[in-house]
Amino acid sequence: MREVKVLGPGCKRCVATAEMVQKEADKLGVPVEIEKVTDYAAIAGYGIAATPGVVIDGKVMHAGGLPKPEDLARWLTS
């Protein structure tokens, strides 16, 4: 089970990012647990300055703008 956190205050792109993660995970058959982190202090604690952010198994992988699907696939399988 990969633990994925999507960091963002609930903007349109944050929702889209969470959906992308789910879609990629389904495609790859990787079981994921997605959590949306919307609290500003919690987001800041990850040390990113742009949202949406993607954290996989505790490691920040992406910050700002939509991630690329092929990057998501790589992060989810590595």
Added chain:
Amino acid sequence: MSFNFVSEQVPGARSSAAKWIGWTAAALLAWGTLYSQLIPFSRWVVASTGVDPNSQLGQAISFFAYDTPKVLMLLTLVVFGMGVVRSFFSPDKTKALLAGKREGVGNVLAASLGIVTPFCSCSAVPLFIGFVSAGVPLGVTFSFLISAPMVNEVALGLLFGLVGWKVALTYLGFGLAVAIVSGWVIGRFKLEHWLEEWVRNVRAGAADLPAEELSVVDRIKAGVDAVHEIVGKVWPWIIAGIAVGAFIHGYVPEDLLATIMGRGAWWSVPAAVAIGIPMYSNAAGIIPIVEALLAKGAALGTVLAFMMSVIALSLPELIILRKVLTIRLIAVFVGVVGTGILGVGFLFNLLF
């Protein structure tokens, strides 16, 4: 962990990159050809309606038929270019560049980076906290936060299209100046204790982000996406704005506004700033009206001050920032930036 670049993964990637670059070049060429035909096109439109080109209606139609495609084309070009440039920057890279910079140098750097760093007011709060907790001085953070929304590609592209590149460049220069000076002044006040308490308590190291490698194709795509997103959203505003402009152009007497908004009326600058604060509009909605005002004798400094005030000091953004700033700090922010804009307005009216 290893990262493969797109161009190394796919054998056909190189030819696909060549194809993208070829298409981009062809699109730019087509752009130039179309652009050079705009005046004949507007004459043709007027002629085909059968209206006398020298009548008020004829002038209004000709203005509309020439300005609409011209402005949309220039805006598309500027937004595409900015989209490509911005693919080289990110808020987190900017944060790393600014962390620990001294004030002064830091303010100049922050304001300049504000132009090229992708920024959306919806992520103003994470950005603010991210900067401050990474050790970027408060005043330097403000320089960034003032310049990023004010000196944006929509404002620059539209000014370029409507009133020419000289005014666009001057707007850029003065926008930067306001951001640098305002940030520096706020920094001098040493107001860190006026941040909301939880913000001061955030301790965050910089995230160790894996490098995301972008190919030439990715950067061109970023430019195309920006056009799709921005021009796709603002074009109805622009057309509506130019229609208003066309009406004023044809029907409102030449010097109507000269007495109210002309350079002789000194109080018009503070009035313009004050009216601009509660108004919230994207640059697209406001600029065509700005152009029509200028054409009818309103002073350039007054109009630019109005524009900066509408864009840089918007109520919705202040409400978002209230989550991290105390009311007192917001008041200082509005006061300092408002004074800066006022200075720009007066200086402009004096110079031009």
